[in-house]
Amino acid sequence: MSTIIVTGGAGFIGGNFVHYHLKEHPEDRIVCIDKLTYAGNLSTLASVMNNPNFRFVKLDICDREGIFKLFEEEKPDVVINFAAESHVDRSIEDPGIFLQTNIMGTATMMDACREYGNIRYHQVSTDEVYGDLPLDRPDLFFTETTPIHTSSPYSSSKAGADLLVMAYFRTYGLPVTISRCSNNYGPYHFPEKLIPLMIANCLNDKPLPVYGEGKNVRDWLYVEDHCKAIDLIVRNGSVGEVYNVGGHNEMANIDIVKLIIKELGKDESLITYVTDRKGHDLRYAIDPTKIHNELGWLPETKFADGIKKTIKWYLDNRSWWEEIISGEYQKYYDKMYGDSNNGDYL
Numbered sequence: 001m002s003t004i005i006v007t008g009g010a011g012f013i014g015g016n017f018v019h020y021h022l023k024e025h026p027e028d029r030i031v032c033i034d035k036l037t038y039a040g041n042l043s044t045l046a047s048v049m050n051n052p053n054f055r056f057v058k059l060d061i062c063d064r065e066g067i068f069k070l071f072e073e074e075k076p077d078v079v080i081n082f083a084a085e086s087h088v089d090r091s092i093e094d095p096g097i098f099l100q101t102n103i104m105g106t107a108t109m110m111d112a113c114r115e116y117g118n119i120r121y122h123q124v125s126t127d128e129v130y131g132d133l134p135l136d137r138p139d140l141f142f143t144e145t146t147p148i149h150t151s152s153p154y155s156s157s158k159a160g161a162d163l164l165v166m167a168y169f170r171t172y173g174l175p176v177t178i179s180r181c182s183n184n185y186g187p188y189h190f191p192e193k194l195i196p197l198m199i200a201n202c203l204n205d206k207p208l209p210v211y212g213e214g215k216n217v218r219d220w221l222y223v224e225d226h227c228k229a230i231d232l233i234v235r236n237g238s239v240g241e242v243y244n245v246g247g248h249n250e251m252a253n254i255d256i257v258k259l260i261i262k263e264l265g266k267d268e269s270l271i272t273y274v275t276d277r278k279g280h281d282l283r284y285a286i287d288p289t290k291i292h293n294e295l296g297w298l299p300e301t302k303f304a305d306g307i308k309k310t311i312k313w314y315l316d317n318r319s320w321w322e323e324i325i326s327g328e329y330q331k332y333y334d335k336m337y338g339d340s341n342n343g344d345y346l
């Protein structure tokens with residue numbers, strides 16, 4: 001039995017990972033740390049709160065004293081760091097908290113790992129650290145040796161964290177790994193991101209704000225496939241290594257939006273083209289050869305099935321997202337989409 005500290009477990013991917021891990025490895029103990037920012041929802045963890053092998057602690061990963069105290073108490077074997085400020089648009093509005101949480105928080109977690117016995121550390125990173133690829137070169141993909149070349153304050157803060165992780169490996173010998181995954185989708189995805197936002201707006205017959213011409217391409221992976229990849233890397237990956245995670249499922253934003261409209265039986269007249277994101281990355285595309293060859297990982301959920309499952313989840317769990325879009329998030333939404341684009345999208 002291992003004790004695993006999962007940070008950011010009240011968020012989208014961390015929450016899915018908690019559920020996945022407790023199901024797949026019920027012998028392990030999971031201690032979830034989350035600051036419960038606007039993006040953290042305890043309702044995501046409601047069904048595991050009473051599991052004797054699960055503990056939730058409301059804690060900021062930058063709170064050194066609190067983190068060190070928790071490590072002393074829990075004596076973890078593994079730390080998996082999902083906690084981050086994760087939304088590109090918010091990072092363009094206000095980069096400061098991204099640097100604080102994504103870089104300083106990562107350093108704090110690794111310092112605690114060093115202090116309490118060289119604990120195994122995994123950093124959940126993103127393909128966005130590689131910048132973007134041109135739309136007219138479908139032959140190009142991100143590999144683990146693609147240079148770091150970031151576009152947004154978000155991706156820069158994640159890249160900064162990755163560099164620190166590798167420095168802790170080289171300098172202190174901390175046993176680390178990094179995964180760089182493409183865009184995830186699935187249950188518990190906060191409705192400020194493309195897929196859940198479009199599902200929620202469609203269901204409410206509200207305009208669907210597509211940035212620019214909707215031609216930007218993302219490489220989508222069902223969240224459970226990402227969870228499986230992280231689990232494999234933590235168990236069997238080589239320390240000091242980076243693993244790209246992605247399922248070769250590239251789609252233009254506009255095609256995703258049209259697919260959601262079709263699945264929900266709505267009309268394409270809901271599509272509203274709005275001002276493009278500043279510095280908008282054109283295309284992300286992962287080459288997952290390394291994780292496939294070394295660890296045998298392959299994505300299991302095809303996009304056609306995953307998107308249906310996801311839409312069904314949002315239909316079956318309306319209270320989860322309706323509560324979110326009626327609260328504090330509404331102010332952000334009004335600011336982002338209300339003024340410059342003169343719309344009332346939610």
Ligand code: NAD
Pocket residue numbers: 007008009010011012013014033034035036037038039040041059060061062081082083084085086087101105124125126127158180181182183184185190
């Ligand atoms: P999310 O925004 O849904 O969740 C982030 C969670 O971290 C929230 O629960 C939030 O409360 C918590 N958090 C934020 N700041 C914190 C702090 N200082 N201390 C403790 N907890 C804090 O994000 P997500 O989409 O689940 O992403 C999780 C990780 O995966 C991030 O590191 C992100 O960079 C990475 N990632 C995301 C994607 C994607 O498509 N969503 C793809 C690749 C990598």
Ligand code: TYD
Pocket residue numbers: 087088089183192193194195197209210211212214216217218253277
């Ligand atoms: P997002 O879900 O924010 O993920 P990321 O920027 O990290 O890839 O956005 C995915 C794509 O969808 C991105 O190209 C921006 C675009 N997008 C829109 O067109 N409209 C929106 O309202 C949002 C949130 C995103």
